[in-house]
Amino acid sequence: MKRQRSEAAAEMAATSEIRSAIEELSLMAVNCGGDVQKQTSGRVPLKPFLSICNLLIQVLDKIGPTMAVLRQDMHQNIERLERFHDSDPSAYCDVVEILKKEVSEGRAKKGPTCSKSFVWLTRSLDFSLSLVQLLLVDLGRNMDEAVEESYTATLKPWHGWISSAAYKVALKLLPDSQTLVNILKVKDQDHEKLKEEMQSLIALLTPVLEQNKEILKIYGLDKLKST
Template identity: 55%
Template sequence: MKRKRELLEIKGSEIRSAIEELTVLVKLKPNDHINLGSGDAKIPTLPFLSICNLVLQVLDKIGPTMTVLRKDIHQNIQRMEKVLESDPSLYSNVVEMLKKEEAEGNSKLRTSCSRAFVWLTRSLDFTVALLQNLTKDFGQNMEQTVEESYNTTLRSWHGWISSAAYKVALKLVPEKKTFISLLLAKHENYDTLKDEIETLISLLVPFLEEVHSVLGSYRLDRIKCP
């Protein structure tokens, strides 16, 4: 995973790299018409974790506001990587991790891979909402953009402790122009970035719909944190 992250960092913007990872992920899917509620569902682990690592890089650009979320994402990625390394062939499919923990009765423990997968998915939900709001209304300030994205994706799953920490950190977001300039690849302009963001969203949304179907089938979709 370390080598993969290094390669992604030199290829261009995080948005462009995420598009490439999602394209790979779609190609790895064995059947677009599988029953996602069954044990036959497939979510390739490495591409999924690579996309989550790219989300970390995007959140870094928002600054201290996303420190708590960023830390959680990093820990959840590490948790899933550790299980993947224990049996790379078996756990090349995230669903195998979910099946194992469900059979053992520990899928909802705080340190489970199932729980890590839930929160990584929700972090991707937040990222999609953030990018959608970013391109939808350029006149909206960054604080409003982040707050609206948080309210529609993460807020309902956070308890008062997490929500309170977020509200304090919200005051530290950068200006929108600064954030966008940090997302731009070398020699890239805003129109090109916007096109790439829209392409990423068009790939990520249907993928996340499938992931949420899997979470629902394993009864993991209602997990909350303090």
């Protein structure tokens, strides 16, 4: 019995955020009835989606206070969606149902809404995915260049000058590539195994984010900008 507990503890300790995200994304694909590589169900189960976002927050926590701006923004958006879900869990277990309600009431774009939270959480994950894709090609890549490229492709088009200035300062404070790699992998994991997991994450997360973007386009939320 003690040996079983010891093995279970060791297994938990060897679980990285990437591995946990792979598990969540695989489960999301199964629950949606979609192919793992081709997620076309038109549904976004709220809890699994927020679990993936929370895993990104855990990575930001490991990076430290330099990522406080991005972390706070994500945390507020997650909490907003959770509160809406808690108001009627049976009705709002899917993000699309929340969007439908806010859009039909004409308030999706007014104030701090769940619709906006979904927009920015999707974009934050999109930025993270872009960064992982660049690191997969070269784990030793210059982080300033990688962050700038990912930011320009994903977040910059939607940021006003205030948000752009704040985020660019925060993103410049990311650790070097080796430190980030050590944060992403589990203890004693070699680079090739980490790359395999990064590839699996990319393959699973890409169709989910593409679907999210299509949903936002359908509800007229894909062009929302910050100040």
